[in-house]
Amino acid sequence: MDYSQDKIVLKAESLKIHYHTQKGYVRAVDGIDLVLKKGETIGIVGESGCGKSTFGQGILKLLPAKTKYEGKLSVGKIDIIPLNEKEMKKVRGKVVGMIFQDPMTSLNPIIKVEKLFYETLREHEPGISFDAARERAARILEKVGIEPERMREYPFQFSGGMRQRVMIALALVLNPDIVIADEPTTSLDVIVQAQILELLDELRRSYDTSVILITHDLGVVAQMADKIAVMYAGQMVEQNVKNKIYYEPKHPYTKLLLKSIPNTNPEDLQLNFIPGSPPSLLNVPERCRFASRCPFRMDICEKEPPVFGIDGGQVKCWLYR
Ligand SMILES: Nc1ncnc2c1ncn2[C@@H]1O[C@H](COP(=O)(O)OP(=O)(O)OP(=O)(O)O)[C@@H](O)[C@H]1O
Numbered sequence: 259m260d261y262s263q264d265k266i267v268l269k270a271e272s273l274k275i276h277y278h279t280q281k282g283y284v285r286a287v288d289g290i291d292l293v294l295k296k297g298e299t300i301g302i303v304g305e306s307g308c309g310k311s312t313f314g315q316g317i318l319k320l321l322p323a324k325t326k327y328e329g330k331l332s333v334g335k336i337d338i339i340p341l342n343e344k345e346m347k348k349v350r351g352k353v354v355g356m357i358f359q360d361p362m363t364s365l366n367p368i369i370k371v372e373k374l375f376y377e378t379l380r381e382h383e384p385g386i387s388f389d390a391a392r393e394r395a396a397r398i399l400e401k402v403g404i405e406p407e408r409m410r411e412y413p414f415q416f417s418g419g420m421r422q423r424v425m426i427a428l429a430l431v432l433n434p435d436i437v438i439a440d441e442p443t444t445s446l447d448v449i450v451q452a453q454i455l456e457l458l459d460e461l462r463r464s465y466d467t468s469v470i471l472i473t474h475d476l477g478v479v480a481q482m483a484d485k486i487a488v489m490y491a492g493q494m495v496e497q498n499v500k501n502k503i504y505y506e507p508k509h510p511y512t513k514l515l516l517k518s519i520p521n522t523n524p525e526d527l528q529l530n531f532i533p534g535s536p537p538s539l540l541n542v543p544e545r546c547r548f549a550s551r552c553p554f555r556m557d558i559c560e561k562e563p564p565v566f567g568i569d570g571g572q573v574k575c576w577l578y579r
C-alpha cells in the first residue's frame with residue numbers, strides 16, 4: 259500500500275457503529291474521529307461497555323449482519339464501509355490483523371498450529387504449498403519465541419502465554435499494516451503480561467506496524483502506546499500523546515479514570531472509583547454523556563459539547579471552550 263502522502267494508515271471520521279436490536283439501535287460507537295499513522299501505537303481506553311471492542315471489530319466488520327455503519331472509515335486508501343463480505347476477506351489478516359483477548363476461543367483448539375498458519379496464508383495466497391506455509395510459520399514462530407517444531411502440536415497443548423504468542427504470530431504472518439489487539443493480555447498473569455507486551459512492541463518496531471491497543475488497563479497502555487484515546491459511552495472524550503494524558507489530563511472523565519488506577523502506595527491505598535454509571539447506549543441523552551457523573555458540571559453541559567483542540571490534543575468538554 260502507498261502511504262507516501264501523509265503516512266496515515268487509518269482514519270475514522272464521524273464514525274458510527276450501531277447494533278440492531280429488538281429494542282432499537284445500540285449506539286456503541288457514536289461519532290468518533292481518530293487518525294492512526296504508520297508505526298504508531300494508539301491505546302483505546304475506557305470503562306466496560308463504552309464501545310472499545312465494537313470499534314476494533316468494526317474496523318474489520320466482524321459484527322452482526324444488521325449492524326449499521328455511518329460516517330467514514332478508511333484503512334490506507336481503502337474505504338471500508340461500502341465493502342461486502344468477500345471484499346472484507348481481502349482486508350482481514352492481510353491489511354489489518356487482529357489479536358483477541360482469549361486465544362483459546364479464537365484459535366481452534368483441535369487444528370494443529372501448522373494448519374492454522376497454512377489456512378491463514380492460503381486465504382491470501384491461494385497457491386501456497388503446505389511446506390512453504392510451514393516455512394513461513396517457522397520463521398515467525400521463532401520471532402515470538404516458540405520452537406518451530408511445536409507447530410505440529412494443537413493449541414490446547416500450549417500454555418496461555420504461549421497461545422497468545424501463537425496468536426501474535428498468526429496476526430503478523432501476513433505482515434499487515436495495522437494490528438488490532440483487543441485486551442491481548444487480560445487473561446494472563448502480570449509477568450507473562452509484561453513479556454507479551456514487550457514482544458508485541460518489539461515486533462511492531464521491527465515490522466513498522468501500527469497498533470490499536472484496546473484495554474481497560476491504563477498500565478498496559480502506559481507500557482506501549484504513543485497516543486491514548488479515551489472513550490466514554492460510544493464517543494472519544496479525549497485524545498493526546500501518552501504523557502499529556504497521564505500528566506496533564508483535561509477531561510474530567512480522564513482525570514477520574516487515572517485516579518481509579520489501584521496503586522500500591524501504602525499512603526493511598528483507597529481504591530478510587532467513579533460513582534454512577536454510563537448512560538444506556540439504547541437511549542443516549544442529548545447533553546454531555548458524562549454530565550450526570552461529572553464533578554464540574556455546568557449549565558451548558560445540557561448541550562452536547564463539540565470537540566475542542568487544546569494542548570496538541572482533542573477534548574470533548576465545555577470546560578475548554
Ligand atoms: N451484538 C451486540 N448487540 C447489541 N449490543 C451489543 C452487542 N455487542 C455489544 N453490544 C453493546 O455495545 C456496547 C459496547 O460494547 P463493547 O463490547 O464494544 O464495549 P467494550 O468497551 O469493549 O467493553 P469491555 O471493556 O467490557 O470489553 C455495550 O453497551 C454492549 O452491551
Ligand SMILES: [Mg+2]
Pocket residue numbers: 310311312
Ligand atoms: Mg471489549
